[in-house]
Amino acid sequence: MPGPDSSELDAAVLDVLFTQAPWGLYVFDEDLRVVRYNPAARDVRGLRPEAVLGRRLGEFAEGFDDPDLAALARKVLAGATEVRDHLVRGRSPNDPGHEMTVSLSLFRIRLADGTVRGVAVVQNVTATRRATGRLDILHDAHRSIGTSLDVRATAEALADVVVSRFADTVTVDVLDDALRGTGPGRAPVRVDAPLRRVAFRSVAGAAGPVEPGGLSSFTFPTPFTQSLLDARPRLVAHLSGDEPWLSDDAADAHTLPVSGVHSLVVTPLTVRGTVLGVVGHYRHRNPEPYDDEDLALAVQLAQRTALSIDNCRSYARERTIATTLQRHLLPRTPPDLTAVETMPLHLPGTVGAGGDWYDVIPLSGARVALTVGDVTGSGIEAAAAMGQLRTALMALAVRDLAPEELLASLDEVAAALPHEPGEPLTASCLYAVFDPVTRTCTAADAGHPLPVAVTPDGEPVPFDVPVGPLLGTGSADYESASAVLPDGALLALFTDGLAAAPGGPAAAAQTLRRVLRHPGRTLQQLSDDAVYALMREQGEDDAVLLLARTHGLDEHHVAEWTLPDDPAVVPAARRLAERQLAAWGLDDLAFTTELVVSELVTNAIRYGTPPIKLRMIRDRVLSCEVSDGSSTAPHLRHAQEHDEGGRGLCIIAQLAKRWGTRFGRRGKTIWSEQELTGLEDDGLELTGPDNDGPERVEPVNGEPNDDRPDNDRPTNDGPDNDGPKNDRPKNEGSENEGPAAG
Incomplete structure (x- = not known):
């Protein structure tokens, strides 16, 4: 069976394209006037032919009268170029209230008589471009929101993403408790809860009624308070100005940060049922009202922002806990x-x-x-x-x-x-x-x-x-x-x-x-x-x-003596301590101090090695120190009832505020401290014949004498009553308070 004539087929195809195709087809002449078009196209459907034929594209479709587009069409007619998928924004001829985006392709054709015509193929890609734009916004939001642990930086990142692309103005208000790291619970937010404005951005560049960082609250009832109460978004597609919730001037000033707002979207910032704040998107320059798809995008942006703010809140809470812990661990005064x-x-x-x-x-x-x-x-x-x-x-x-x-x-x-x-x-x-x-x-x-x-x-x-x-x-x-x-x-x-x-x-x-x-x-x-x-x-x-x-201690606060390595020097050491205390006005400490000095000197002579030194320091406490050349440390032990010694350090521990041992490069020092509380304080100014600095005690005929009567001495003169070393009981040795030989 022979196929159809090619001319008939071409005519049939052209007839279908110009009567049934869903996209626009326009043939224009050298003056860029339409000589034929597809009346079935969605954007010109219902227009009378005389409204299209003989007219340029920009005359019946607002926004398509761009001079650059006309120059491009003339180049196509001259055979200098071809245009494919050129995006143009304008308004639909049969619905001028809505902006649309079309993909425009231009081709040159030559008729049999040599006449040149141009063909424009127009495809409405508004929905596709909007979807792509929303995806681009979401992509940029995921890339930039949440890169900081600062709430303000997070809110400003959201504003940077949406202003001029999705909103003409945006406001972000966060509950003040959330900023401090505490945040509200799952209970509804009080309508008068203070919110802090953490971000404001507008294509107009004007400042809003609330300064960034300022505290305020929304007037009840408004879409904002409703969203805070039930954690649901609100869409106000067409704002006429006579809404009941705008009757209050304060509400108008707070909820509409710039004039001319005709559409807005309110989205709460929620994480796991907890409301952290609210975001307002406004349109006043873009004539397109918000729709349900815009609301869905705003909700996704709010979810991303709320999650990041919650991370900031958790970090702020952890930082507060750590800072508090550190402050309590550091010394107060x-x-x-x-x-x-x-x-x-x-x-x-x-x-x-x-x-x-x-x-x-x-x-x-x-x-x-x-x-x-x-x-x-x-x-x-x-x-x-x-x-x-x-x-x-x-x-x-x-x-x-x-x-x-x-x-x-x-x-x-x-x-x-x-x-x-x-x-x-x-x-x-x-x-x-x-x-x-x-x-x-x-x-x-x-x-x-x-x-x-x-x-x-x-x-x-x-x-x-x-x-x-x-x-x-x-x-x-x-x-x-x-x-x-x-x-x-x-x-x-x-x-x-x-x-x-x-x-x-x-x-x-x-x-x-x-x-x-x-x-x-x-x-x-x-x-x-x-x-x-x-x-x-x-x-x-x-x-x-x-x-x-x-601040150093002068010689009037320190007394030091070098003692011979002889048990007989113990009474002299007590006498030196007594005289020094009298010079310092600390006679009330004489008894306990003589006992402490006696025990320290006795232990040093028994278990240490020369040189042996006694030093007394009057500061905020009274210090008594005995040094020797041995590095062997004493240890405190509790003597049994039948022991004849071993009580020296126990006595010191009872009489002194504290005591201990410190080691030098050579030898050690055993020290004790006694409280001065309740004693007369003369400003540490010393008087008397024996206050001319440290005194060096030398033995007289090898043994210093203590000329005091026996009943004037302390009742306990040390573990062995200051007797010679060879008078020591045989059962002491290393079990006393130090090694048998230092």
């Missing part, structure tokens, strides 16, 4: 000491609590320990680890360990603390001990910025402490260094948070030296000056600064 006047400063970081700490620890002999440290990391874990290390450091400090020995022990503690697998706990620490008698400061360093010291005149004091490895590495290789600090010298210890500026710790140390050159300023003023000079903004990491002004 430094102790009031004679040796140093201190001023600590702790500045929290913006990313949460860190592991910075400081401490001022009173030690024996009127000495004081100054320390700062920094646990690696931040958050609750770092704060808890800081508390553990600080507790361990205090326990080691009261043992009177040398700075390098203390850091070595603390390194073992840090290595033993639990930590996340693959993330060992490390910390830096600087530990310094100031002795007000010798005015010497000795320090050791575990990976920490070096201290800064200046004289009262502002001259720098060299204090190059060897920097050892961080705590927790298990290296335990630390060395100490010493510096002499005259009275009124300033010592500054700080953490990395204070040295975050360019140049690091070295530059921070130089700045601190310059700040500390003003001896007339108080420590509080100097501390503030250091912050002003070193920090232009609050850092991410927390920072600690510990300032100390040193």
